[in-house]
Amino acid sequence: MIAIVVLLTALIGQITTDRLIRAADEPRNWLTYSGTYSGQRYSTLSQIDRSNVKSLQLKWLLQNQVAGPWESVPLVVDGIMYVTQRPNDVVAVDATTGRIFWIYKYVGATDYKVCCGANNRGLAMLGNTLFMGTLDAHLVAIDAQTGRPLWNVAVAEYARGYSITLAPLTVKDTVIVGVGGGEYGIRGFIAAYDARSGKEVWRFNTIPAPGEPGADSWSGDAWKNGGGSLWVTGTYDPALNLTYWGVGNPGPDFNAAQRPGDNLYTDSVVALNADTGKLQWHFQFTPNDRYDWDSTQVPVLVDATWKGAPAKLLMLANRNGFFYVLDRTSGKFLFGKPFIKVNWASGLDSNGRPIQTPQPPGATTWPGQQGGTSWYSPSYSPRTGLFYIPTWEDVSGVFTSQPAQYQPGQYYWGGSFRTSRPAPDAPVAPNIRRGPINNWTNELSHGAVVAVDPQSGERKWTFPMYDLTDAGILTTASDLLFTGGREGYFQALDARTGELLWKASLGSAQIMMGPITYEVEGRQYVSVICGNVMATFGL
Amino acid sequence: MSHPDTVGEGLKSLALQVGILITLVTASAAQDHSGQQYAQTDVVAGARVYAALCIGCHGANGAGVGGIDLRQGPLPRASTDAALTTLLAKGIPGTGMPSFTLDPNDARALVAFVRSGFDSNTTIVPQGDAGHGRVIFEGKGACLTCHRIDTRGRDIGPDLTEIGRGRTAVAIQRSLIDPTGTMIPINRPVRAVTRDGRAITGRRLNEDTYTVQIITDDGRLVSMVKADLRQWSVSTTSPMPSYKDTLTPAELIDLVAYVSSLKGTGR
Numbered sequence: 001m002i003a004i005v006v007l008l009t010a011l012i013g014q015i016t017t018d019r020l021i022r023a024a025d026e027p028r029n030w031l032t033y034s035g036t037y038s039g040q041r042y043s044t045l046s047q048i049d050r051s052n053v054k055s056l057q058l059k060w061l062l063q064n065q066v067a068g069p070w071e072s073v074p075l076v077v078d079g080i081m082y083v084t085q086r087p088n089d090v091v092a093v094d095a096t097t098g099r100i101f102w103i104y105k106y107v108g109a110t111d112y113k114v115c116c117g118a119n120n121r122g123l124a125m126l127g128n129t130l131f132m133g134t135l136d137a138h139l140v141a142i143d144a145q146t147g148r149p150l151w152n153v154a155v156a157e158y159a160r161g162y163s164i165t166l167a168p169l170t171v172k173d174t175v176i177v178g179v180g181g182g183e184y185g186i187r188g189f190i191a192a193y194d195a196r197s198g199k200e201v202w203r204f205n206t207i208p209a210p211g212e213p214g215a216d217s218w219s220g221d222a223w224k225n226g227g228g229s230l231w232v233t234g235t236y237d238p239a240l241n242l243t244y245w246g247v248g249n250p251g252p253d254f255n256a257a258q259r260p261g262d263n264l265y266t267d268s269v270v271a272l273n274a275d276t277g278k279l280q281w282h283f284q285f286t287p288n289d290r291y292d293w294d295s296t297q298v299p300v301l302v303d304a305t306w307k308g309a310p311a312k313l314l315m316l317a318n319r320n321g322f323f324y325v326l327d328r329t330s331g332k333f334l335f336g337k338p339f340i341k342v343n344w345a346s347g348l349d350s351n352g353r354p355i356q357t358p359q360p361p362g363a364t365t366w367p368g369q370q371g372g373t374s375w376y377s378p379s380y381s382p383r384t385g386l387f388y389i390p391t392w393e394d395v396s397g398v399f400t401s402q403p404a405q406y407q408p409g410q411y412y413w414g415g416s417f418r419t420s421r422p423a424p425d426a427p428v429a430p431n432i433r434r435g436p437i438n439n440w441t442n443e444l445s446h447g448a449v450v451a452v453d454p455q456s457g458e459r460k461w462t463f464p465m466y467d468l469t470d471a472g473i474l475t476t477a478s479d480l481l482f483t484g485g486r487e488g489y490f491q492a493l494d495a496r497t498g499e500l501l502w503k504a505s506l507g508s509a510q511i512m513m514g515p516i517t518y519e520v521e522g523r524q525y526v527s528v529i530c531g532n533v534m535a536t537f538g539l
Numbered sequence: 540m541s542h543p544d545t546v547g548e549g550l551k552s553l554a555l556q557v558g559i560l561i562t563l564v565t566a567s568a569a570q571d572h573s574g575q576q577y578a579q580t581d582v583v584a585g586a587r588v589y590a591a592l593c594i595g596c597h598g599a600n601g602a603g604v605g606g607i608d609l610r611q612g613p614l615p616r617a618s619t620d621a622a623l624t625t626l627l628a629k630g631i632p633g634t635g636m637p638s639f640t641l642d643p644n645d646a647r648a649l650v651a652f653v654r655s656g657f658d659s660n661t662t663i664v665p666q667g668d669a670g671h672g673r674v675i676f677e678g679k680g681a682c683l684t685c686h687r688i689d690t691r692g693r694d695i696g697p698d699l700t701e702i703g704r705g706r707t708a709v710a711i712q713r714s715l716i717d718p719t720g721t722m723i724p725i726n727r728p729v730r731a732v733t734r735d736g737r738a739i740t741g742r743r744l745n746e747d748t749y750t751v752q753i754i755t756d757d758g759r760l761v762s763m764v765k766a767d768l769r770q771w772s773v774s775t776t777s778p779m780p781s782y783k784d785t786l787t788p789a790e791l792i793d794l795v796a797y798v799s800s801l802k803g804t805g806r
Contacts (some may be wrong), residue, residue, distance in 0.1 A: 117635035433605035439725040
């Protein structure tokens with residue numbers, strides 16, 4: 001018996017399932033992509049508060065030697081930070097000084113296919129093992145103490161346009177990942193792997209084959225290249241044993257006529273049994289999407305009162321411009337309302353299905369292809385009861401479609417889009433990465449943090465920015481809200497009012513990840529990545 | 540240099556007045572003008588290749604990747620068509636730019652589309668006499684009153700030293716005819732009043748949520764914290780006059796030719 005206990009301890013090691021389930025109870029650590037399984041990106045730490053936030057000081061910087069947007073969210077476990085950097089490195093860092101313990105450099109194929117740069121959004125951890133998805137669609141297990149790889153499995157064929165850019169999610173004794181490649185005509189899936197062996201435990205295809213539930217939402221062979229990618233980490237409800245994932249756009253992106261039907265489970269949130277991968281329910285936000293509006297936003301799990309009764313809710317601010325509240329036990333639609341200007345739909349019916357109003361050819365659609373929000377994490381504060389959305393205000397564009405021919409590993413767009421511009425030759429805001437001078441200005445669109453009351457969908461407050469934002473949001477129990485933007489400012493707002501309390505200029509570079517907070521030896525820290533630098537602040 | 544007048548005066552005038560797009564693909568191919576010209580069929584085909592392969596990152600406007608403007612350049616790694624073709628074939632290792640296996644026709648078409656400033660209408664203005672255009676620029680047009688070319692001129696309007704790299708001839712023509720309608724927003728004239736009542740006017744260089752950087756009418760670089768200003772306004776009316784009626788169509792075309800020829804000093 002003693003031997004078994006010792007063996008189990010050695011196998012399970014540091015981060016147990018129980019610790020992950022109760023991550024909110026140990027706010028000194030940041031244990032998953034969103035901090036906790038709920039996806040709220042809310043910390044109960046409160047040492048830094050509204051009265052002292054003005055005294056925040058830079059504690060350390062971590063310089064990244066790799067060029068390109070740095071979208072990774074670090075994990076922090078008992079004083080050690082683990083963060084990925086391009087293309088697929090893992091760096092272990094002392095969370096109090098920023099000095100490096102080790103760097104693991106994954107050596108994989110370099111002819112991977114990724115639509116939007118060599119991004120990686122972070123790690124998952126279980127036991128004493130870190131897990132990373134790679135650009136060539138492998139899943140790698142790494143010893144957190146030594147930085148040595150333990151196992152490496154191919155999840156999908158990268159040559160056909162599959163990749164992994166999201167941070168995995170560890171649930172019980174499995175590692176759950178999903179595949180990217182929605183611009184390459186992939187057939188997406190979510191899969192769970194045994195954390196010890198790397199053996200596949202279950203797989204859920206986000207595009208059903210003929211004969212499977214949902215297949216009647218496709219016509220002919222369109223499902224074979226139907227897209228449905230995964231590129232932002234899902235969430236998990238231990239009590240219901242359901243894991244929730246937002247699914248990407250259908251392929252080809254812009255030619256809806258080439259794939260008649262609703263195209264399940266693209267642009268949906270799916271609730272899967274965490275042991276089997278079996279679909280419990282789904283809810284589709286944008287049926288037969290023609291706008292490239294992935295629904296990969298974080299499905300945020302909230303326990304709150306709904307119409308006078310306690311309820312298990314799922315909240316999601318969608319790229320299509322609507323904010324939704326669902327019953328996460330059944331997937332039932334409870335509420336939805338636009339949080340920005342939209343004209344692609346006149347509203348939602350009683351089941352939450354959009355009443356679509358496609359604009360005539362050449363006419364402007366709100367929102368544009370980049371949508372009202374996207375991968376940048378929202379936050380929910382149980383203290384304020386508000387849902388905070390990094391938003392692109394008034395962004396619009398003109399969509400065109402054309403037939404697309406599938407070729408393995410090649411783009412499968414089926415059309416294009418044109419972002420509206422204020423003058424014939426005026427620059428428009430870059431889709432992905434900006435330079436140091438803002439020559440597109442705020443004339444047609446700008447970013448904002450929007451605080452929405454989930455009970456009414458009304459804006460409680462808006463914090464406008466001059467440029468757009470790709471920065472996630474962190475809230476804390478001291479009613480602080482931390483976020484960034486495309487201008488390189490790291491900002492602390494009053495989560496109740498939106499008032500700016502503190503800011504630091506980190507240079508003219510983008511913040512493209514969600515800030516995190518943690519505590520070591522009684523001191524609270526806040527970390528953010530701007531451009532090629534991670535900055536950590538404390539009192 | 541002979542005046543490369545390949546179309547009649549009446550047609551030139553018509554083109555300018557109603558904005559008809561004239562293509563001179565074959566007629567002007569051997570002539571001295573500001574940029575190489577490409578077969579219209581290639582530019583149109585290139586638009587399709589671009590939409591299929593490039594638009595995801597670079598965007599419909601060619602500026603989707605920050606710091607890189609495919610329409611307006613400069614593209615230091617692809618300064619020649621051959622270099623651009625090679626770059627497409629090899630990608631740029633260590634960046635998001637992948638390699639593409641294109642058939643030669645598609646590669647040629649894509650290069651044509653990029654080099655023509657994404658104008659799939661093959662919008663090419665009639666070619667004027669750049670030498671005569673310079674005379675108008677410095678004389679009748681009085682352009683140096685506000686604009687700078689290298690060490691000459693002023694900073695009220697944008698620096699034109701390299702304008703021919705960044706703007707197509709059609710865009711330059713549009714700016715001369717309709718300065719307000721075509722003004723790039725960042726260049727808008729601004730006026731600030733400080734807390735102590737001082738008024739500062741100039742041209743905007745950069746702006747963010749909290750600050751703005753301008754160059755004043757007398758050429759000083761000034762950065763201001765917006766919260767410290769008593770008043771802040773941005774004018775949507777360009778201070779530049781339209782040359783639609785003050786220059787003849789021939790003069791206008793010559794001026795376009797000259798401005799298009801401004802490609803920097805090489806320093």
